[in-house]
Amino acid sequence: MDPIIDYSPVFVEQPCTKQIPLNYASVCGTLYVPENRTRVNSPIIELAVRIVKTKSTQPLPDPIVYLVGGPGGSVVEQTGDFFLGNMMNFARDRDVIFFDQRGTGASRPRLQCEGIINTALNALTQEFTPDDERITYQYASELCSSDFRQQGIDLSTYTSANNAADVNDLRVAxxxxxxxxxxxxxxxxxALTVMRDYPEGIRSVILDSVYPPQVNLFTExxxxxxxxxxxLFAGCRADARCYAAYPETEERFYRLYDELNxxxxxxxxxxxxxxxxxxxxNGDRLFDWVFRWLYNIDNIRHIPRxxxxxxxxxYTSAVRAGLQQELVIYGIDQGMxxxxxxxxxxxxLEPESFIKIRDTFPQYASTLDRMLTQHEALLDVCTGWQPVRAAELENEPVRSDIPTxxxxxxxxxxxxxxxAExxxxxxxxxxxxxxPGVGHAVTFSxxxxxxxxxxxxxxxxxxxxSACxxxxxSPMFVVTRLAYTGE
Known part of the structure; x- marks a missing residue:
């Protein structure tokens, strides 16, 4: 690994464009860091920051810094609603810091790919074959990475390791x-990458919905x-009202999957x-929607219905709920x-990994054909986003004694x-x-x-x-009168 150049991160305070409701004071500004910490005269990138101040008259000196998901998610421009809905209790005694990771949201440069978003949304209204999806996605992705490179953006620096360095620089600045x-x-x-590379200055860590480096999102x-x-199916069977209304939830799902395909x-x-x-x-879209509905307890309750x-x-209620999940794509900066x-x-990843998945789950052959065709395309387009393979360190467990x-x-x-285990x-x-009873983002649900x-x-x-x-x-499954009475 090339040596890190000598530099000092700089935070510049700026006026906040939106106020936090309920009279929460906040500090806004920009963190300036090198895009490439190993290159002299590297371009400086801008990371948007907002600090929501606690109302406590005796604030504790160690704030909370929130690390948004994705990768590619952002939070600064939505801080008000997000803070009030999810984080207000965490600000009882401490300030809470929000920032948009490099390549996202209000930070600059922003790595968004409208072509990838349009490809996903167009698939909603067109009967794309797996090859149709692969070709359009691959074209959009390659066009996007090429455009960023032509702008002089060093895509090789948009990684978790560099994100972690940004987090540490924010604390220092x-x-x-x-x-x-x-x-x-x-x-x-x-957070795990920060714990590995910059353990100094970390009092504690909360990992909610854990995604460790030694697993692989695509193959698992x-x-x-x-x-x-x-x-889900076991949960409905264990709920007397759900089981009485929808005794064949599992069978219904598999039948619909096959019939709609x-x-x-x-x-x-x-x-x-x-x-x-x-x-x-189609059945593949139904599978995808049910998968996404399982993130959120408000949706889990309705899935059998x-x-x-x-x-x-x-179809109306389910399709409207499905579209809500599709629109989540707008909240992710696809380039990042x-x-x-x-x-x-x-x-x-190796291409053979995908063959094993097909053999393991033959009942989902159609979904896997689409999914794995996309993943195989990803193997091709990744040379434009990251021409250099990651070091083995990025695939190894993080070892730490920091309270977590x-x-x-x-x-x-x-x-x-x-x-998590x-x-x-x-x-x-x-x-x-x-x-028990919840999906993703436990502390918010x-x-x-x-x-x-x-x-x-x-x-x-x-x-x-943890007595609570x-x-x-358990989920309070929603049961319609029509289903429950057998009418």
């Missing part, structure tokens, strides 16, 4: 002796999805402006996603409990808790999960009280 890391989803991978995706589906349905929705949009609902309604030819995953994950809380949701389809094996002061996190922050050197787990509720 703001003048904190120590602080607390709080990562969700990809933010946990970033289907196994994680099937595990979460099994939890054989005969896709065109579902017409009318927008608020009166425009009609025709959505192609939505499957029942689709089976009875009533590509750059990070090409380095962190695709570096350690690991939280995972029972229903989580993408960062399963097994991943793997990460915990090399964290000697780690405390792991699985929270479970009062018990947030309670455990707050107790941990108060005294991270001891295991937090025994009373944590």
């Amino acid at each position: 703001l003048g904190y002796d120590e602080w607390n890391l709080f990562g969700v989803s990809y933010g946990t991978r970033l 995706y289907m196994a994680n999805a099937v595990r979460a589906l099994d939890v 054989a005969t896709p349905q065109i579902v017409t929705l009318v927008s608020n402006s009166g425009d009609e949009i025709n959505i192609v609902l 939505w499957l029942y309604e689709i089976d009875n030819g009533t 996603y590509q750059a990070v995953q090409c380095y962190d994950e695709i570096s350690f 809380l690991l939280l995972v949701g029972e229903y989580d389809p993408i960062t399963p409990p097994a991943w 793997l990460a915990a094996q090399t964290l000697t002061n780690g405390y792991l808790y699985e929270v 479970s009062g018990c999960g947030q309670q455990i996190a707050l107790r941990f922050l108060w005294e991270p050197s001891t295991a937090p009280d 787990l025994a009373q944590a509720p």
Whole structure:
């Protein structure tokens, strides 16, 4: 690895463009760091920062820095709503720091790829074959990486390791002796990388929905999805009302998957402006929607009902909920996603890995054909995003004695409990808790999960009280009168 050049990160305070409701004061500004820390005269990049100040009259000196997921997610421009909805309790005694990682949101340069977004959205209204999707996606991705390179952007620096260096530079520039890391989803991978490379100054770490470096999102995706589906089906069977209304939820899902792939349905929705949009609902899309619905407890509660309604030819509620999940793509800067995953994950993939997945899950042959065709295309386009393979370090467990809380949701389809267990094996002061009845982002969807996190922050050197787990509720599955009475 090339040596790091001598530089000093700089934070410049600037006026906040939006105020936080409920009279929370905040400080806004920009962190300036080199794009490439190994290159003399590297371009300087700008990272957007917002610090929400605690209202406590005796604030603690160690703030919380929130590490958003993705990769490619951002938070600064939505800080007000996000803070009030998810983080306000964490600001009782401490300031909370939000920043947009390099390549995302209000930071500059921003690595967004409109072509990739358009490809995904166009697939909603067109009956694309797997090859259609691969060709359009590959073209959009290669065009985007080429455009960024022509702008002089050094894509090789958009990695988790450089993200971690940015996090450390932020602490140094703001003048904190120590602080607390709080990562969700990809933010946990970033937090683990900071723990590995810059352990100084970290008082404690919260890893919510754990994504450790030694796993691979692409090769383990289907196994994680099937595990979460099994939890869903078991959850409905264990709920008297759900089972009475939807006794064949599992069978219905598999039947719909096959039938909709054989005969896709065109579902017409009318927008608020009166425009009609025709959505192609096939089995692969249904699988994808159920997977995404499992992230959020508000959606989990409705999945058996939505499957029942689709089976009875009533599509509107499910399709509208599915479209909400599709639009999440707008919240991810796709260029940053590509750059990070090409380095962190695709570096350690071989094409043969995909063949094994096909053999393991023959019941999902259609979905896997589409998914693995996309992944194989990713192997090709990654040379444009990251021409150099990552060092083995990026695929190894992180070892640390920093006090760490690991939280995972029972229903989580993408960062399963097994991943948190793997990460915990090399964290000697780690405390792991699985929270029943919820999916992804535990602290934002479970009062018990947030309670455990707050107790941990108060005294991270001891295991937090987790008695609330025994009373944590199962999903309150929504049952329609029509289904429940058998009418």
